[in-house]
Amino acid sequence: MSNQLLDEMISRISKFASIFGISRSELKVYAFLLLNGKSTARDTSEKLNMSYTKVYSILSRLEGRGWIVKIAKRPTLYEAVPVKEVWLNIKGIIAAKLEQLEKDFIEPLSAFTFSSPYTVIIIPSKDIISAMKEYLVEKSQKYFIAISYQELLTDPVLELIKADSTKGETRVILSKGVKFPDIPSIQMKTIDSMFGSGIITSSSMLLIVKSGESLIGLSSSHRYFVEIATVYFNYLWDLH
Structure with a gap:
């Protein structure tokens, strides 16, 4: 299988997998071993056009998860565990995370009686940039910003992000391919x-x-939604 076909296959499942702490690179290395048989770290690095250091680290993580096994030494050869066994492993991860979510969020939320109303506002495509600017001028101790779409980074938005970096902790996560100026x-x-x-x-x-081809926004000031969003942002930040 060519690297292009492998990338297309991985892209279909990587967004789902990332929620459970499984990176695109890990999926790519596992899929390579699954489809191509046993391989050394060096050969895997060369075939996937990834650095040897990165591949070696990924192989160690996959071995720790039980996705691959060492089958020889000098040189060390790695082999993928059958995909059905890996899927059982993933289902275990999902079940554990859902159980933790129920314990830490669903149960406390169910027992909580809200004393004040809150709103969730749907923002149409034409008002997205305006909503972003309203958030970026808000007085805050932190500004955590995730950008997947280049069209969101208009000049006014960039200027407000730059200004925010002087007012509070400002972190920006970009999807690969999104261009952003270097702001120390x-x-x-x-x-x-x-x-x-x-x-x-x-x-x-x-x-x-x-x-589809349009953007849509969801805005809320409810503290539980803010906390959930912050946890997910920090998860992505720490993962990379």
């Missing part, structure tokens, strides 16, 4: 892909996703 005061990371775009402040969150 901003902490920035690039990842292969992520679910949508958004802005999180100390008191509110804005989620932006694509519906």
Whole structure:
């Protein structure tokens, strides 16, 4: 299988897998071993056009998860565990995370009686940039920003992000391919892909996703939604 076909296969499942801490690179290395048989770290690195250091680290993580096994030494050969066994492993991860979510969020939320109303606002495509600017001028101790779509980075939005970096902690996560100017005061990371775009402040969150070819936004100041969004942002930040 060519690297192009392998990339196309991985792209279909990487967004789902990332939620459970499985990176695109890990999927790519596992799929390579599954489809091509046993291989050394060096050969895998060369065939996938990935650095040897990165491939070696990924192989160690996959071995720790039980996705691959060593079958020889000098040179060390790695072989993929059958995909059905790996899927059982993934189902275990999903079940554990859902159980933790129920314990940490669903049960406390169910027992909580809200004493004040809150709103979730749907923002149409034509108002997305305006909503972003409103969030970026909000007084906040933090500005966590995720950008998957280049069209969101208009000049006014970029200027407000730059200004925010002087007011509070400013972190920006970009999807691969999104261009962003080098601003020393901003902490920035690039990842292969992520679910949508958004802005999180100390008191509110804005989620932006694509519906067909159009963008749509969801805005809320409810503290539980803000906390969930912050947890997911920090997860992506720490993962890369």
